[in-house]
Every structure is written in C-alpha cells, then in structure tokens.
Amino acid sequence: MSVRDIIILGCSSQQPTRFRNHGAYLVRWNDEGLLFDPGEGTQRQFIYAEIAPTVVSRIFISHFHGDHCLGVGSMLMRLNLDKVTQPIHCYYPASGKKNFDRLRYGCVYRENITVVEHPVKQAGLVEDDGKFKIEAVFLEHGIENIGWRVTEPDMIKFHKEELKQFGIDGPQVRKLEQDKKIKVDGRWVSLEEVSHVRAGDSLAYVVDTRFCKQAIEIARGAKVLICESTYLEEDRDKAEEYMHMTAKQAAQLAKDAGVQQLIITHFSARYRDLEELGREAREVFPNTLVAEDLKRFPFPR
Numbered sequence: 001m002s003v004r005d006i007i008i009l010g011c012s013s014q015q016p017t018r019f020r021n022h023g024a025y026l027v028r029w030n031d032e033g034l035l036f037d038p039g040e041g042t043q044r045q046f047i048y049a050e051i052a053p054t055v056v057s058r059i060f061i062s063h064f065h066g067d068h069c070l071g072v073g074s075m076l077m078r079l080n081l082d083k084v085t086q087p088i089h090c091y092y093p094a095s096g097k098k099n100f101d102r103l104r105y106g107c108v109y110r111e112n113i114t115v116v117e118h119p120v121k122q123a124g125l126v127e128d129d130g131k132f133k134i135e136a137v138f139l140e141h142g143i144e145n146i147g148w149r150v151t152e153p154d155m156i157k158f159h160k161e162e163l164k165q166f167g168i169d170g171p172q173v174r175k176l177e178q179d180k181k182i183k184v185d186g187r188w189v190s191l192e193e194v195s196h197v198r199a200g201d202s203l204a205y206v207v208d209t210r211f212c213k214q215a216i217e218i219a220r221g222a223k224v225l226i227c228e229s230t231y232l233e234e235d236r237d238k239a240e241e242y243m244h245m246t247a248k249q250a251a252q253l254a255k256d257a258g259v260q261q262l263i264i265t266h267f268s269a270r271y272r273d274l275e276e277l278g279r280e281a282r283e284v285f286p287n288t289l290v291a292e293d294l295k296r297f298p299f300p301r
C-alpha cells in the first residue's frame, strides 16, 4: 500500500499566530494528494513539510472565508510553475463561483495545467470516479459551507499462499476477480476461497459550523474525522455567536457519528496551549488527536 497519511499544513482559524498557519490539510491517499482548504501561506508550508506540491490532484474548498481559500490562487500558480500533468479537480460550493474565479485568475501567469471545476449545488453524491466517492452536505455557518466525505472503494485482497496452493497466477487472478470463480485442473475455485474484501477507508472533513445533524450524517462511521474545534467549552458563547464548535462539541460529534479517530483543528488564536483543547475533547471521545502545524498522522489501521 502506498503512503496514506494526513499532513497538517496549518491549524489556525481566521487569524494565524506565530505558531499556527492558516489551515490546510493534505491527505496522501492512493497516489493522489487531496488538499483541503488551502489558506494563506499554504505553498510555503509544503516546503516546511518537505513535500512537493506536485502531489496535489484535488482541492476541496469548504467555503470562501479567507482562512479556507486564500491559498487557492498561489497553489494553482505553483502547480502551473511545476507543469503538473495530472488534472487538478477543484470542489467548492457553487454559490462561491465568483470567488473561485477571482482566486484562480487573481494574478498573471500562463495557465498550462488542466483545472476541472466541480461547483457543488446540492447535498449528496458529488462524484464517484472509481477512485474515490465524494459526498457533500451543507453545514451551518452563516454562508454556504460544505462538509465533505471521501471514501475509497472496497478492495479485494488476494491471499498469496492460497493462490499458490490452487496454482492460480498471472492473468488467471484477474479472470478470477472478474468471473468470481475459475476452473483450475478440473476443479472450481471461488473468489472467496483465496481472498477477502478490505473495506475502503473513509475520511470526513467538517469545519466552520455549529453543531448540526448534517455534520453527524457526513461523518457517520468514517475512519477519520477532521473537525473544527475553534473554542474551549468555557467560550461556548463565542462558538455560538460565530457559528463554530467547541472541543467538547467536536468530540460529541465524533461520538454520535461513531468515527474511529478524531483530529481537532481550526483553533482560535486566543489559545496558546492546544493540549487543553485535546484534554477537553478526550473526556468525551478518547481517540482524539490534536492538530499542530507540520504534524503527520498516518491513517489508523
């Protein structure tokens, strides 16, 4: 299996701090790079993370507040500079088309890459291209804001020993996968006898919203949930006023949705010690990780 991890390129909310850049999350998954909400300075964060920006194949924009999109223009410019050959798919709420265009064409450069836009008009299935299934819900943040879920298809995993035992190899393996059974030396062998199905991983991304049922719905049963946790519970009034969540609420969301692992992020500049947010979340949902700039989290097994 190729590398499969989540790299935190930034974890601040609206206002970056000396220690935290505007948010941006890179998910390296099956030879693709899924970049969520590139805020200002994302291009440089790639350098600090020692990852080539050319890995990016899809960009997701939850909404068009600056901390979630100011890096879109510079990322596209950079991918042009690097002359990437893969198409760059961009997913964003359709109501922000004008903002996307401004970001895309905000500076002068020769566009030589292929950008495929996916403006999302309604909740539900956005795309299923055989590599990933992408779903969206609209969250509650005052402006149109999308919560994403990305799922890879289930995969058939062959057992080498059993294949050898039955004398199945080369193109026969592909045939067995297609036909579900194959005749070898006069004996039928079924797919189940020599393989098992590995359920595809799924990742949900929920930022900038108040606690809502759509957020639970999109995160339901996900392996990993990246979730905003802008405030501590003691500042709940601010979370409500600005339509954000507290660490406790993020944990409650992870619990209600039955996810495997929670990564909290999008922290208000008012907090220096992020562990306090982690502690608060872990009281409700123990398997909580706290984002930190340039930290890498492998997908949980």
Ligand SMILES: [Zn+2]
Pocket: 013, 014, 065, 067, 068, 208, 266
């Ligand atoms: Zn934000």
Ligand SMILES: [Zn+2]
Pocket: 063, 065, 141, 208
């Ligand atoms: Zn916002």
